[in-house]
Amino acid sequence: MTIQWFPGHMQETEKFLKKAVSSVDTIMEILDARLPYSSANPLLDKICKNVFRLKILNKQDLADPDVTLSWLHHYRDIGENAIAVTGTSPVETWRAAEYALAGINRSKSRRIRVMVAGIPNTGKSTIMNSLAGKKIAKTGNTPAITRHQQRTSLKKQIDIYDTPGILWPILENKNGAYRLAVSGAISDTAIDYSDIAMFAIALMIKRYPERLKQRYGISIQEPENSQSADFEETEPLKILEEIGTTRGCLKKGGVIDYQKASELFIRELRAGKLGRISFETNQEAMEEQKALLEEWKSQVQYNDLTSTK
Ligand SMILES: Nc1nc2c(ncn2[C@@H]2O[C@H](COP(=O)(O)OP(=O)(O)O)[C@@H](O)[C@H]2O)c(=O)[nH]1
Ligand SMILES: [Mg+2]
Known part of the structure; x- marks a missing residue:
């Protein structure tokens, strides 16, 4: 896959964030409900103790x-505070804000400081606007549109701050990087759209095959062994070709335009045209996290061994 990984000055971000976090009373960590694990940045775990x-x-x-x-149950089970919202709904975002405020001592006479933290495109600006009841922050599907830290005063003696700088997503987990790309966070x-589309189609075949059938009128072959590597390779490509054909994503001579078909599919998926879709379950995420920790x-150990030679 050709996702470029921007190192993003992690240490710099950590310094920045530490300072910002030390001056706030509560943190609203914004995750994408479709990929709560992959859209999290572990720096916050480290800093927000x-x-x-x-x-x-x-x-x-x-x-x-x-x-x-199931994600909310998972967080409850591991003792984390979590709530699900639609960022454009003031009723829902205020419910979340009240939850965040309930966790702190409000006897203080000074104004309460709330920080909204999260990787680009999770909806920080949308949520801030929703809480403020007006447009105070630019939103958009282009990641990293907010460049400077913003402070806004809300009702009830609350000031809300966004993340200073940019909290980059973590791309070490390959599946996580793909999911972030599908969601639009990268x-x-x-x-590379065709790579991303193939990943997303494979996910749809595995979890929501009927949605593919409904939207594009295509049939999915169920071979004797649908877990086979061969099936996993060839079936998404076949489906991409069918989408290209039914939607007229063709080049001269009737040849499939893979780039165009991939873009169309990803655009429709992101817009919710294939229904409500989650890109990762908590079981999957926990397995991937374990594998990543083992790898690290x-x-x-390898570095230790080689450096003592
Ligand atoms: N469907 C849907 N779209 C949302 C929601 N929250 C944010 N968005 C969209 O996601 C994109 C990124 O949002 P933005 O607030 O700019 O994210 P930020 O980079 O974290 O500040 C924008 O296109 C928003 O309209 C939500 O709850 N539902
Ligand atoms: Mg923003």
Whole structure:
């Protein structure tokens, strides 16, 4: 896959964030409800130890409600505070804000400081606007549109701050990087659409095959062994070709225009045209996290071994 990884001055961000976090009372961590694990940045786990933090699974209107519920149960089980919202709904975002405020001591006479933190495109600006009841922050499907930290005064003696600088997503987990790309959290100039479309189609075949049938009128071959590597390789490509054909994404001579078909499919998926879809379950995420930790551990051991030679 050709996603470019921007190192993003992690240490710089950590310094920045530490300072910002130390001056706020509570943190609203914005995640994408379709990929709560992959849209999280572990720096917040590290930095927010002494401050109340609420995980907000935003864009729940686009996510599979059953999967979102299972994520909320998961967070409850591991003792994390979490709520799901649609960022454009003031009723829902205020419910989340009240939850975040309930976690702190409000006897203070000074104004309460709330920080909205999260990787680009999770909906921080949308949520701030929704809480403020007016447009104070630019929103958009272009990641990283907010460049300077913004402070806004809300009712009830509350000031709300967005993330200073940019909290980059973590791309070490390959599946996570793909999901981020499908969701639009990675700048479209850095991604290869046909790669991303193939990943997304494979996900649809596995979890929501009937949606593909409904939207594009295509049939999915169920071979004797649909888990086979061969099937996983060839079936998404076949479906992409069918989408291209039915939607007229063709080049001269009737040849499929893969780029165009991929863009169309991703655009429709992002817009919710294929229904409410979650890109990862908590079981999957936990397995991937475990695998990643093992990999890091073995890298550290390898480095230790080689450096003592
Ligand atoms: N469907 C849906 N779209 C949302 C929601 N929240 C944000 N968005 C869209 O997601 C994109 C990124 O939102 P933005 O607030 O700019 O994200 P930021 O980069 O975290 O500030 C924009 O196109 C928003 O309109 C939501 O709850 N539901
Ligand atoms: Mg923003």
